Amino acid sequence: MASASVMSAELEATDPGAEYYYLKFALRIAIQLLLLMYLLKPRVLAYFGLEDLHKAKAIGKLVGTVGIIFGLATAVSVFS
Numbered sequence: 001m002a003s004a005s006v007m008s009a010e011l012e013a014t015d016p017g018a019e020y021y022y023l024k025f026a027l028r029i030a031i032q033l034l035l036l037m038y039l040l041k042p043r044v045l046a047y048f049g050l051e052d053l054h055k056a057k058a059i060g061k062l063v064g065t066v067g068i069i070f071g072l073a074t075a076v077s078v079f080s
Contacts, residue, residue, distance in 0.1 A: 036062075
């Protein structure tokens with residue numbers, strides 16, 4: 001029988017490697033792009049009453065908002 005200390009030592013030794021993280025984040029990006037494509041379909045925009053929304057402006061605002069949040073998070077981590 002394996003003891004808890006032996007099992008925990010074995011679990012600590014396993015490192016998923018860079019390939020795991022590349023695949024993990026690539027899959028997240030793909031899922032988020034599919035969700036964004038769905039949300040920008042004319043049928044979905046019509047449901048929310050946003051038929052006149054320009055997709056380029058919406059994506060620009062989204063990228064700008066993400067940039068501001070990333071900048072604020074970076075500034076907080078650097079100066080704290």
